[in-house]
Amino acid sequence: MTDNVPDSTPGFAQDTASVREATDRLLVDVGKLDDEAIGEPSLLPDWTRGHLLAHVARNADALVNLLTWARTGIRTPMYASAEARNADIAEGADRPLAVHLDDLRSSAERFDAAAAALPPTRRQYELEMRNGVLERAARLPFRRLTEVELHRIDLGVGYGIEQLPTAFVDAALAFLTGKKFAGHVDVPAVELRTPDGRRWRTGRTEHTGRVTEDAGDVPYLVVSGAPAELVGWLTGRAKGTGLDTRGGPLPALPPL
Structure with a gap:
């Protein structure tokens, strides 16, 4: 694991600030609910809003x-175990709204303090996330931002993909087509295109058997649309009805 090298990744401080701002917006939405609404289904299968907030x-x-872990070099896993993670969520789901709000605020403050305590020389330290995924400490604020933004959508309180901040959408497209889905055997080879001319390629590298007319000899299925619509489809938060595949169906994607 990389240790004590200069931080060459821009955006750590900005992402941390964005987490604070996104959390404040989430708290406003949650504060409009009541105890009964907390027990209602979220947009995630089998989870109430209480499960989601926990x-x-x-x-x-x-x-x-x-x-x-990154600051001290002493291995500290995300969760004690998968079972412990699930148990904590289940145990916290049925709490009153006021308790959820306090928990969201205090846990957000702990995250902010931990990010502020991480020296720049430790931001390139590589860590093992849940399910064995490796990530640099520099990327953890963006990982947190993704959780807050996407799960705010999942609450089902009127916040949708079209309201996601532009900077987050652009960063999410880079992340999803790069670290998340690039080379993924369960993701077809696709080229994403936006109206402003930007393109991203991701998924498998072999020929899909479906190439749009304007793709030439590129062995990718071309999916075109607004950046937020692409993020919605890639993250499973939208069905992709506003995306164009030249008449063909959108391919299925694995859950995040």
Whole structure:
């Protein structure tokens, strides 16, 4: 693991600030609910809003564990185990709204403090996230931002993909087509295109058997549309009805 090298990754401080701002917006939305609404289904299968909020809070603490690992060099896993993670979410789901709000605020403060305590020379430290995924400490604020933004959508309180901040959408497209889905055996070879001319390629590298007319000899299925629509489809938060594949169906994608 990389240790004590200068931070060459831009955006750590900005992403941390964006996490604070996104969390404040989430708290405003959650504060409009009541105890009954907390027990209603979220947009995620089998989870109430209470499950979702408990997960968001515990994710903050899990990322604090990783930031502490990066700072000290002492291995601290995100969660004690998958079973412990699931148990914490289930146990916290049925709490009153006021308790959820306090938990969201206090866990967010712990994350912010842990990020502020990480020296720039430790930001390139490589860590093992849940499910064995490797990530640099420099990317943890963006990982947290993704959790907050996407799960705000999942609450089903009127926040949609079209309201995602532009800077987040652009960063999410780079992340999803790069680290998340590039070379993924369960993701077809696709080229994403936006109206402003930007393009991203991701998924498998072999020929899909479906190439749009304007793709020439490129062995990729071309999917075109607005950046937020692409992020919605890639993350499973939208069906992609506004995307263009020249008449063909959108390919299925694995869950995040």
